[in-house]
Amino acid sequence: MRVGIGYDVHKLVPERPLILGGVTIPYERGLLGHSDADVLVHAIMDALLGAAAMGDIGVHFPDSDPRYKGIASLKLLAEVKAKLAAANYEINNLDAVVVAQAPKLAPHIPAMRENIARVLGLLPAAVNVKATTTEQLGFAGRGEGIAAYAVCTLQRAAG
Numbered sequence: 823m824r825v826g827i828g829y830d831v832h833k834l835v836p837e838r839p840l841i842l843g844g845v846t847i848p849y850e851r852g853l854l855g856h857s858d859a860d861v862l863v864h865a866i867m868d869a870l871l872g873a874a875a876m877g878d879i880g881v882h883f884p885d886s887d888p889r890y891k892g893i894a895s896l897k898l899l900a901e902v903k904a905k906l907a908a909a910n911y912e913i914n915n916l917d918a919v920v921v922a923q924a925p926k927l928a929p930h931i932p933a934m935r936e937n938i939a940r941v942l943g944l945l946p947a948a949v950n951v952k953a954t955t956t957e958q959l960g961f962a963g964r965g966e967g968i969a970a971y972a973v974c975t976l977q978r979a980a981g
């Protein structure tokens with residue numbers, strides 16, 4: 823069994839969609855990034871790559887590469903899954919927390935879990951997503967950005 827951890831932060835700005843776990847969430851601002859800036863999926867990818875000792879998303883999908891401009895992070899997640907499979911790893915489970923003062927994310931979490939599980943070929947029960955505020959403390963609490971943490975476990979595929 824191997825464990826990995828991921829962490830990412832993106833800035834909230836006007837005139838960008840807010841996409842978390844592949845779900846477009848109605849809000850007055852969205853996350854800034856080279857990709858769609860889906861901070862939750864980025865943290866999950868870093869956890870998966872970390873568990874396999876395969877570096878991080880910046881190594882695999884450089885933000886200097888125009889192929890990734892505006893790309894849906896779920897597509898990058900599918901690429902990470904393929905890289906893990908090529909290295910003979912399968913995913914046991916993952917857990918994540920999104921740190922956002924607003925908007926209220928709980929109603930969108932089932933759809934996030936379904937998206938992530940579908941792309942990774944897992945049951946939704948193997949994918950947990952949580953949300954928390956920081957009680958208005960720090961950059962997340964001031965609404966300047968959103969952070970996400972993720973952990974996962976992998977094992978070598980049988981055979």
Ligand SMILES: Nc1ccn([C@@H]2O[C@H](COP(=O)(O)O)[C@@H](O)[C@H]2O)c(=O)n1
Binds near residue numbers: 925957
């Ligand atoms: N952006 C968020 C943040 C939190 N939630 C839900 O509210 C619960 C309480 O949050 P606290 O930060 O006050 O502990 C939390 O457990 C989440 O279920 C949310 O939906 N969206």
Ligand SMILES: C[C@@]1(CO)OP(=O)(O)OP(=O)(O)OC[C@H]1O
Binds near residue numbers: 857879884886891
């Ligand atoms: C996802 C990538 C893709 O170019 O770009 P960003 O959306 O800027 O996200 P970041 O978390 O900075 O990770 C770097 C890149 O891999």
